[in-house]
Amino acid sequence: MIKYFKNIPLLILAVIIGVYLGLKLSKYISIDQSQAEANKLSQILDYTEKYYVDTVNSKKLVENAIKGMFSSLDPHTTYIDAEEQKLSEAEFRGNFEGIGVEFQIIHDTITVVSPITGGPSESVGIISGDRIIKIDGKNCIGWNNEKIIKTLRGSKGTKVLLSIYRPSNKKNIDFTVTRDKINLNSVDISIMTNNETGYIYLTRFSETSKDELIDALGKLQKQGMKQLILDLRNNPGGLLNQAVFISDLFIDNNKMIVYTKSRVPSFNEEFRAEKSYPFEKIPLVVLVNSGSASASEIFAGAIQDWDRGLIVGETTFGKGLVQRPFELSDGSAVRITIARYFTPSGRQIQRKYTDKEKYYLQALTREEKEQDNLNHQAEKDSLKPKFKTNAGRIVYGGGGITPDYIINAGRITNYSIELRKNNVYYLFIRKLMDKNGFDIKNKYGNDLKKFINEFNFSESQINDFIKFAEQQKIKFNNKEFSQDKDYILTVLKAFLARDLFNREGWYSTMLKRDVQFQKANSLFEEAKKMKGLKN
Structure with a gap:
């Protein structure tokens, strides 16, 4: 009996060592299994390249395999090819380098819709309605969008010769335009709609959004703004940190703005208001619709949960998943969902996506009854989970942000x-x-x-x-x-x-x-x- 008790520490030690080795072994087994699956894909690609009846495009096969792999996950985990990734980076940065014109192709001819304000084309005198007929001496009639963009964009400081036909004086004019950095403004417009009311339309949440919005708000305050309508309709979102920064402009006192939960503990984060701004007490109304998603919903959710302003329009898209981009060696990238985000009251905004074919269509075809919805009776009979705003109003999670005043945009024939x-x-x-x-x-x-x-x-x-x-x-x-x-x-x-x-x-x-x-x-x-x- 005494001998038995003396061996207990050794037994415990053996168990601990066994558990430790088991965990280590399971890790290596997991790695080996992943490697085995990767080898399996590599083998299939090799056999297809060698033996398929026709010549195959290996790059396309790999891209389709990635897309197929992601198809079993959520709708927002995606693969982005190298060309698309470049355009995406420019959009998130909020700028690119080029001549600075918005154009359309009309009857095979590049027609200037508008030179971008402050851009190089405007500075040399190109105006709306000008037809670009030659670029660097080459006839560009019949070019497609991709070729036009590729030719007109280029490094800052380089020059391009544009031959333009101007219908108002029926003449051809040559312009030498020096390419420059062109800002993709996320604040599309900021105007006073009457003596007291400012209106700002924010189209995306890019790297420059906070600074653009501060400039716009400052400009409107100098013009007498005492109240603000912030339009987030059809704003698909963008950068999480910009949603936090912009919420901080209107929310005070270290209040929670959004938090994330993930399988990976390091991705669990809380974001709070940090700085004091002169816009924290200005009366605020936010416009949203079914095209308002992601970062737009973070902002609208925080405003609604803190009873900071009113949300007006139609229920937002319902995207409450956080993606992180991972760039691949060939310049392409994958955006992988790493976490879910939650509003200050604890609401998850993400809609169900079990039927991915209907996922996007559901948001666009949603029918809503117009009503004053301050107490959110519109969602009362739903199965969505209930939460409370700071003032005690009932709000609901799991399906976007439903407005305090539901107003339909109206249908056209x-x-x-x-x-x-x-x-x-x-x-x-x-x-x-x-x-x-x-x-x-x-x-x-x-x-x-x-x-x-x-x-x-x-x-x-x-x-x-x-x-x-x-x-x-x-x-x-x-x-x-x-x-x-x-x-x-x-x-x-x-x-x-x-x-x-x-x-x-x-x-x-x-x-x-x-x-x-x-x-x-x-x-x-x-x-x-x-x-x-x-x-």
């Missing part, structure tokens, strides 16, 4: 869809400006307010537009035209305003009939009642 899809609005305005641009510019000059208040299309111009659309093979439908007439004429006027006054003209025109914006604009008294903002 097939006739209107075909007009926009086939670029008829722009083509007609381009034709109108080629013919009458001098007279229109001479009448309105730089006076956008005068244009908004006074310009209307005449009956003959409306009839010309209908005939022009028919020439573009858009069959006229009187019932649908009558139903959408106000919308059609507003969009047509907005295209003209953009040609005359750039983005400010476009937004100033479109916001006049934007029902979601108009609702947001009516809610500032309610926004002021939110916690911390009451006078």
Whole structure:
């Protein structure tokens, strides 16, 4: 018996050693299994290359294998080829190097929609409506988008010779443009819509978004802004840190903004407000829709959970997964989901994705009843988990951010869809400006307010537009035209305003009939009642 007790420490030691060796061995077994699977793929590729009946593209086979592997995971874990990765990096950086024009190909010809403000093309005098017919002496009629972009982009400081036909004076003009860094602004527009209300449209969350937004807010405050509508509609998201930075502009006192949970402990993170900004008490209304995703939902969720402002529009997309990019040796990359994110109240935003074929369609075809939804009765009968905002309001998780005021954007008829899809609005305005641009510019000059208040299309111009659309093979439908007439004429006027006054003209025109914006604009008294903002 005494001998038995003396051996206990040795038994414990043996167990510990056994467990340790077992763990180590399981690790190596796991590695060996992974290596075996990799070898299996390599063998299959080798056999296919050697024996398949036709010549195969090995690169394509590998890319398809990766895509097939990811197809069993979530919808946002993806493979990105090298060319797409370059464009993606430029978008996240918020800049690229080139000549700085927005263009469209019309009848095989590169047509300048707009020179980018402050860019090299604008500085040499290229204007909207110019046709680029030669690039460095080479005829570029018939080039596709990819070839045009590849040719016009280039290193900062390099020069390109553009031969341009200008319809207003029926002359060819040569311009030498020196390429420069072109900013892809995430703040598409920042304007005052009345004496007190600022409006900012944020299109993405890139590396420059926070700085752009601070500049825009500062500019609007100098113009008298006392309240803000921040538009995140169709903002697909972007960088997590930018969502945190931008939330910090409006949320105070070290409050939680978002946190992440992962299988890998080092990916579990908390993000809180850190700095004090002069925008933390400004009455705020945020516009969202089904195209608002990821970083947009982080921001909207934090604003809603802290009762910091009002969310207006339609329920957001429902993407609550965090991706990390891993660049591969050939310049391609994979974006792998590493964590889930949660709003301050604990809501997970991610929708179910068991049926991936319907995943994207569900968000776009979602039907919602318009209602004041401050207490979120719209989701009351759902199976989604309940949470509470800082002020005790019930909100729900597991399916995007549902607005405090649900306002549908409204549906348009097939006739209107075909007009926009086939670029008829722009083509007609381009034709109108080629013919009458001098007279229109001479009448309105730089006076956008005068244009908004006074310009209307005449009956003959409306009839010309209908005939022009028919020439573009858009069959006229009187019932649908009558139903959408106000919308059609507003969009047509907005295209003209953009040609005359750039983005400010476009937004100033479109916001006049934007029902979601108009609702947001009516809610500032309610926004002021939110916690911390009451006078």
